[in-house]
Amino acid sequence: MAQHTVVVSRSTLKRLPLYLHLLEKLQAEGVETISCTYIAKEFDFDPTQVRKDVEATGEVGTARIGFRVAGLTDKIKEFLGWNNAHDAFLIGAGNMGKALLGYKDFEKYGLNIVAAFDKDPKKVGAKIFGKEVMPLSKMPALVKRMHINIGIVTVPAEHAQAAVDALIDAGVKAIWNFAPAPLKIPEGVILENARLTQSLAVLTNNLTRVLKP
Amino acid sequence: MAQHTVVVSRSTLKRLPLYLHLLEKLQAEGVETISCTYIAKEFDFDPTQVRKDVEATGEVGTARIGFRVAGLTDKIKEFLGWNNAHDAFLIGAGNMGKALLGYKDFEKYGLNIVAAFDKDPKKVGAKIFGKEVMPLSKMPALVKRMHINIGIVTVPAEHAQAAVDALIDAGVKAIWNFAPAPLKIPEGVILENARLTQSLAVLTNNLTRVLKP
């Protein structure tokens, strides 16, 4: 099956997991077909927008009927790269790191955190949710040996750049960053930030506007 | 000091914490003034964009010199509502909940998680990072008594809507949602989603495009 390689906007990519979640719920309920109109209503989106998002995945619908739930589910998963597992290493076994190591749903999204690394000798050697915490010094060789493509960064802000540099040097192709630090990465490497402070900023700004009108 | 209540785009709101972090670093280094040109270079943004973002906070600069680091820091914090603490309750003392309870930096961003709630009696009674886990049934009365405005939702997807409904019924004005579920909320309540799966979708889609060109 040929991989669909259309380039779409970040906005579209962020909506697709929402649709996927709805589709999985419907599939569990035995629903077989679904229209973009229905999806749009569920999320309060514009139907045309949903249609364009769906189009990007390569799935083709039927006029008057819509899309097969099973078919669309597969196409979205394939498009997001969630139909085969990606192995990942996690750097920084602090609170956020532990939470991610214990997050079982990642499996469903094709993410498999294989091991954790930390430079604190007190943390090394432990097992967190069955995953070993190893010294950072062992990371580069293991990235190469295991062909790891994804590095998850959950270290404090001041160590984030060093962690990222080490991961990229070792051969990692994509960084999922949780540290609140601006990171420099070379051309060709993917950086995706999952900083909670940005989301919090939107929340608290809106809240102050509501509370003090 | 009058609260600045300009409405700005979500994009601007998400960039402001990045600037703030840089400003705090500069302030620690003793730097007193900063130009938008400099900030833009640091993040690879357009200088005009930075100038517009900064303008939204109400801070006024000086031609040829730029902005005072201290003044701009204050104005960004004020604009984001980070200069006075917001008390929050957390529902769902699972892995993600624990991580948030242990995240010390939130204090710096004006977020104070006061207590956690869970419906699992086995989790109730424990203290996580010094914060008590209480039965969900006690939440509504405490929201009212303590005038809690923010509810953080870290329950599994299937319980998210119920948790949100209960929080809003009790009087919470803003929901910070970590559950991968589509949520319905009434007019006037703020919903901010911090779903990791959306960020992961962007990452894995980009990665598959890089790996299979």
Added chain:
DNA sequence: TAGATTGTTAATCGATTAACAATC
């Protein structure tokens, strides 16, 4: 057939970027 929905093209809207006068 009638009508709901897809697929697609055009219009709108808002954010980003460019241009430039004012200022220190």
Added chain:
DNA sequence: TAGATTGTTAATCGATTAACAATC
């Protein structure tokens, strides 16, 4: 004064939304 930077207005770009023919 010269020149870097602010503040602001205009142009561009891209995403969202509207319109509508094709289809089952």
